[in-house]
Amino acid sequence: MNRVAPFPAQRRAESDESSAPWDEERRLLDAIRKGDRAAAEELVERTYSSVFASLCRLCGDNDLAADLTQETFQKAWAALPRFDGRSQLFTWLYRIAYTTFLNHIRRPRRVTSLDEPDAPEMKDGAPGAEQLLSDKEEGEQLRAAVLQLPEDLRFTVTAHFWGGLAVKEIAQIEEITTVAIRKRLHRAFTILEALLENEES
């Protein structure tokens, strides 16, 4: 189990700042639109693990994350004609994945209440070392706290830390400035701290 996710955004930031990755995406997109199935499969190979990782962090369940990942790509194929290419492919995919996750938790009878202390994911954890269990519980608490944030803050935090999107990309999606995004992050941390302190007490 990796402790650090290989975020596509980070990879892009670390790499040469030339437009090569962007051109590569453009090439892939054009090929897919021309009906190149191999290009579509390449897109899947490049992005599915990141989408899965993001969804896994959001929902805390591997199986559910796998289903939501599959659903995300199904929606992506349908939405491809409307994708104008202004944002990066993964940014666009993450938006779809996030919406898919939200739709899932809003579905009646598929909601795992974040208030329930005995949420299935907690009971379902594999037995492990005490430290691992403690880390897992802490992770669950953090996840639950993040999901309690107001919608705009929640999306910003999850997109940045769990989706690996850069502040600039999130600003583009939300159609606000990067300064506003940073302010959101600051507010989110304040609220998270308060939520976690309440939890601990």
Add this chain to the structure above:
Amino acid sequence: MNSKRKADLQRKLSLAPVPKPPAGLAERIKNDIPHDLAGTETDRARFSRSIGFNLRVAASVLLMISSVYLVLQLLSHTTPLASPTLQTAERKNVNVAEAPASTTAPPMIVANRRADEQTTSLMQTPAQPPASNQMVFAPEARDGRAAAQGGAIAQNEPSRDEPSFPTTPPPPPAARPALAESVPAEASAIAPQSSRQTTAPAPPAATLSIAQAPPSASGEIASADAGAVSPAVTSKSAARSVAPSKMAGARLADSVAKKDLDKEVNSTLFGIGVDPRAFERIKLAIEQGQQPTSSNVNVDALVNYFAGPPAKEPREIRLEAEISPSPSSSDRQQRLVRFTIDTPPADSSRHGVVANKASISVEFDPENVSRHTRSGAGPFTVASEEQLLGDSSVTALFELDLKAGLRPSAKVATIRLTYQAINGRLQSVERVLYVRDSGKSWSAASRRHRLASLGARWAETLKDKAGADEVARRAAELSRQQPGDSRARELATAATASSRLQNSGRTGSGR
């Protein structure tokens, strides 16, 4: 908030553990890649072009109509000899105005599949001779979707040059379409609905098209014998199941094949019975003090009747899947699984078809499910339909036993619907049910799920099993929770009545 705490939070958020994707996930995702990826861009461009083209055509038509109107106005002011023509035109316009539908459309019979009344109508073409002796009326519709597109025309007297036609009386309680919405009468729950049936002819078909009738024909009423014609479900046979009248001189277009009109239409969808008259038959038997015979109890059809249509019209083909504990069994491992397919309203230009080559499959995980059976029928794995009509719903219910000691994340069933959309693209919708989706009790399930399962349970009690009282009690509770839902009220009343019949020891024929 101090910077150390902030940094700590950032670190924890960034270093959240990331598990590897499960094996096979990439393959599953790749399998979902549509076959027609290239159609995406073409569709968009085509759509834009068609919008522009349609607007241009509409503008041209408007311009033409206004020009013709202006010319007529000018002629009426300047030319006295034009009066007879104008009178004729006016009479034609009056005739046309009598028919509530469009005057430019050819005669058509339209059947709505969700209304509980047949909204069939036959429109008269503008070329028809003046028919002052004609009666025009539009059938009532229970909901907006069933709005009549014309009025049925019953001819009272033949015109001079035409043969005499028998007047066709309003049809008897006509066959409702198999997937009609089950909205019963607000009066007594067990009351025949025949009085609410439209007086228009009642073909159970989907959309039918009849080409323009010749001027000498004054119209035609398709007489439907409720006993002879079963509700239509599938589009191919449904589109052709209208019995022609015996009127001479009326000709049907080729799109309505006379030979198909007398066929009894299959009342199933994906092999699942959806006959909406099933409940009516049972209701009638109970009213007559007779316990329905086992052969008359169609469990599938009752499940579908009480599952009913969706609360909101879907915008696309929708697959619902749900799992819950069983309502009556004390066995904690027993579950009910339901799937429902709802189709959106269809474009009349496509004869009501919303999809082709549809296939539904249900797979239960043998590692977690020890037994499964479909309520009222045999095993069900895969079923297909050549065409799916719009405004349709079909529900299937399964009873199953889970193995003991399962984790909440254990998979129970995978339900997959595939079809070819109207634009040719292959679509696939999949629903996976896990143990955790089951919920703690049957009462937490959706209303549709509970009604469908109660319908199935009641059907079983009609087949000489106990438990009708329990069904009546639960249905009454559902009815109290939502007084506007007449299905629950109907079920409660019917179950109470059948329970009394069973207790009083009356027997019907065949029991």
